[in-house]
Amino acid sequence: DVKVTQSSRYLVKRTGEKVFLECVQDMDHENMFWYRQDPGLGLRLIYFSYDVKMKEKGDIPEGYSVSREKKERFSLILESASTNQTSMYLCASSVSGSIREQYFGPGTRLTVT
Amino acid sequence: AQSVTQPDIHITVSEGASLELRCNYSYGATPYLFWYVQSPGQGLQLLLKYFSGDTLVQGIKGFEAEFKRSQSSFNLRKPSVHWSDAAEYFCAVGPNSGGYQKVTFGTGTKLQVIP
Numbered sequence: 001d002v003k004v005t006q007s008s009r010y011l012v013k014r015t016g017e018k019v020f021l022e023c024v025q026d027m028d029h030e031n032m033f034w035y036r037q038d039p040g041l042g043l044r045l046i047y048f049s050y051d052v053k054m055k056e057k058g059d060i061p062e063g064y065s066v067s068r069e070k071k072e073r074f075s076l077i078l079e080s081a082s083t084n085q086t087s088m089y090l091c092a093s094s095v096s097g098s099i100r101e102q103y104f105g106p107g108t109r110l111t112v113t
Numbered sequence: 114a115q116s117v118t119q120p121d122i123h124i125t126v127s128e129g130a131s132l133e134l135r136c137n138y139s140y141g142a143t144p145y146l147f148w149y150v151q152s153p154g155q156g157l158q159l160l161l162k163y164f165s166g167d168t169l170v171q172g173i174k175g176f177e178a179e180f181k182r183s184q185s186s187f188n189l190r191k192p193s194v195h196w197s198d199a200a201e202y203f204c205a206v207g208p209n210s211g212g213y214q215k216v217t218f219g220t221g222t223k224l225q226v227i228p
Binding site: 004035040041042043045048058090092101102103104105106107 | 154156203218220
């Protein structure tokens with residue numbers, strides 16, 4: 001079974017803090033993704049990575065950055081957290097090549113106060 | 114650009130009743146289509162997918178979906194709903210081409226099951 005784990009289920013941070021969300025997958029997948037999920041908006045892609053040290057912007061990259069130093073780990077960084085970044089963050093992974101199904105982690109609910 | 118519409122934000126059905134969740138997509142060719150389910154407090158789990166071939170696709174947990182090219186639809190169905198099916202359901206579309214291409218998710222349909 002593919003397993004995607006996220007470092008925290010719930011996180012509370014203050015405005016202006018630097019926030020790190022970590023994601024680890026154990027199936028040697030090349031692709032990894034970060035989404036944010038908000039009510040009524042579905043899932044919106046923030047960034048994705050198709051290889052180590054490679055990254056591509058998604059639909060809403062502003063205010064976020066990512067890091068992928070190892071194949072199994074993909075980190076999302078909020079350089080200076082703001083209240084409008086309060087959301088559910090979902091990490092996913094998939095094999096390389098053409099479209100394949102994505103495997104999701106349980107999510108991190110981030111609250112910025 | 115590809116897009117997905119799930120016209121029903123919230124649906125309530127009685128346990129044992131049949132279910133149909135609607136999904137319409139916009140894409141220039143035959144897309145890859147997916148249905149995911151998200152139980153409360155959980156990540157998304159793949160229910161089923163359509164890439165090509167038979168337009169009626171069987172998935173896990175007794176779900177099925179039918180790809181109708183003429184209607185640009187990929188509706189999810191289940192003949193008899195169980196209380197454990199209460200969750201949020203997402204339809205997704207991706208382009209049918211090589212290399213990585215973005216998958217677009219719908220806004221979700223929340224299913225409530227009443228006894």
